[in-house]
Amino acid sequence: MSLSTATTPKVTIETPLGPIIVELYPQQAPLTVANFLQYCQQGLFANSSFFRIVNEHNAQQAEDANASIQVIQGGLAPGDKRLLPPIAHESTEQTGLLHEDGVISMARFEPGTADGSFFFCIGEQPALNFAGKRYADGLGFAAFGRIISGRQVLEAIYHLAEDEEYLKDEISIISIYQI
Template sequence: MVTKAAALLACLLGAAAAAEPYQVEFEITLKKGEKAKFTVEVYPDWAPLGAARFREIIDAGIWKAARFFRVVSGFMVQWGIPGKPSAAAEWREKKITDDPVAKSNERGTITFATSGKDSRTTQVFINFVDNKNLDGMGFSPFGKVIAGMETVDAIYAGHGESPDQGRIQSEGNSYLKKSFPALSYINSATLVISTPPKDEA
């Protein structure tokens, strides 16, 4: 017997998979006074639930001023904890189910971070290199950087993994600004609707 929850999940998966790819343009501050951009294209057929959550996050605008708090050279750059503790607390409870891994974690792909099974919320990372070892761990890419990868490569990496995620969650940007003022951060994340070209008559 199919439960209502299972039927709803199947419906959501089907709807997300049918969605068209879309793009998000990020404007970020690399260091004081230096701004740059990169663009991510999202493919719902790679990871339907992840793609839908990413769109939800962009629509909600919770990443404004969010810091790139974990930057590991030769591995990846991670962000996604809202700068306001109230928003972080709200979204921390909005976990989504895992997507199957349909695309490898190649350089430039974007993937949700997790803390265990079905634990994805708002944290994502971009792979600096091919990290195919993450595929077998259940990390499912939902998009890739299509412009400005040089910007991603230039995100400040001097603090490595030093920022404490628990304190970011509870204290927000006030903690990061005081303890890690050099961190790069997001100024804006703007949705770009991509309309496929129509066939010529």
């Protein structure tokens, strides 16, 4: 998925472990990228965190092994007072962006409920694509960019996984800003 162009927006996610730089794909996922950038521009991600790490050891056992995932979730947790209204769902079928290693995507419950929580894929995650098995609706999640620098920071965060998905000691997101 080499989509980088001179006009591709990029953001830096500042953490105590170092920066993560992500390029976003507004041509493929315009609603999702606009939503993410709005959170950045309004400073709403400042003092948020990476609060959930799902891996093969701590994930709730899915009835279907094809529904298992490995992700790092961050941003604003459900119920945070800073959350903006949710956006329409842009599926991978619409965008052509798949949940490959290093892809950033929006977390959601039902379709059309994505707001200020996002996640990074660790390895390929086909269960999160359109027709994937993660949710019974089969609509998948809205991928909208990929990490281009700071992979070692993402790996360091991933290796802090605990026995439970939700971290007792969340990893601070100092800020996320467009570069």
